[in-house]
Amino acid sequence: MTGIIHIAIVDDHPLFREGVARSLAEIGGFEVVGEGGNAEDAERLVAAKHPDILLLDISMPGGGLAAAASILARHSGQKIVMLTVSETNADVAQALNAGVRGYVLKGVGSKMLAEILHDVFAGESYVSPTLSARLLSDLLQPANRRADPLGLLTDREAGILRLVAEGLSNKEVAGRLALQEKTVKHHMTRVLSKLNVRNRTEAALLMREAKDRTG
Incomplete structure (x- = not known):
């Protein structure tokens, strides 16, 4: 060339x-x-x-x-x-x-x-x-899985959101998972974006609803 x-x-x-x-x-x-x-x-x-x-x-x-x-x-x-x-x-x-x-x-x-x-x-x-x-693979997965917004989260993001849904602060989550607080904040920003919600309260509510559905 x-x-x-x-x-x-x-x-x-x-x-x-x-x-x-x-x-x-x-x-x-x-x-x-x-x-x-x-x-x-x-x-x-x-x-x-x-x-x-x-x-x-x-x-x-x-x-x-x-x-x-x-x-x-x-x-x-x-x-x-x-x-x-x-x-x-x-x-x-x-x-x-x-x-x-x-x-x-x-x-x-x-x-x-x-x-x-x-x-x-x-x-x-x-x-x-x-x-x-x-x-x-994600595009071809069953429609009911794609409809679940929590399915968009990585394992780390889902784990952090579970702790947030339990009422833990970013600092407490960081301590529990041996992460830096700024890392937790970064993950939560991505969680809010992926779930298309305005704040951590709405995100936590989605996690609690999903937990209730699965028992």
């Missing part, structure tokens, strides 16, 4: 950005035109540098998924690849619904990442195989 593919990398870990940039430089055929560490940087880089492909993390200040949706609303032709550790179906689905071209786990090898970027540049899409298989 001739020509250089221009890449912008936005991730709140500078060492990770440097590693990706170095790997792409060693492989050749890529030029990193800009780097950033948050959603605001991502929007600025797209507007100023017009990269062929924007590599975005999810767990960064401002949120990678929100940044992707905002950027694609303004620049519909921008190719975005999420490069993340998140393996949840909800994140994959939200990213694809926003219009990103790729969803890649951070453990990917540098040569594989380069191939993915070439494919995306050529107009193709890519989702890490383990994630696409899991997402397809």
Whole structure:
């Protein structure tokens, strides 16, 4: 393939950005035109540098998924690849619904990442195989399971919500599960989003109702 593919990398870990940039430089055929560490940087880089492909993390200040949706609303032709550790179906689905071209786990090898970027540049899409298989399985599961919102939760999220439903505070949950309080808060934020409820009280009520149904 001739020509250089221009890449912008936005991730709140500078060492990770440097590693990706170095790997792409060693492989050749890529030029990193800009780097950033948050959603605001991502929007600025797209507007100023017009990269062929924007590599975005999810767990960064401002949120990678929100940044992707905002950027694609303004620049519909921008190719975005999420490069993340998140393996949840909800994140994959939200990213694809926003219009990103790729969803890649951070453990990917540098040569594989380069191939993915070439494919995306050529107009193709890519989702890490383990994630696409899991997402397809979720879509094909019986309708009655999909109708249960608690089925969207990971084991960790469900475990935290059970304790919240018992009346424990975030701090108490953190102590019970040997987690940091901010980690519990992060999980509860995702729980509220997945269950489409406004607060922890409504989420706890759903958990209690589910427990009553199952005895």
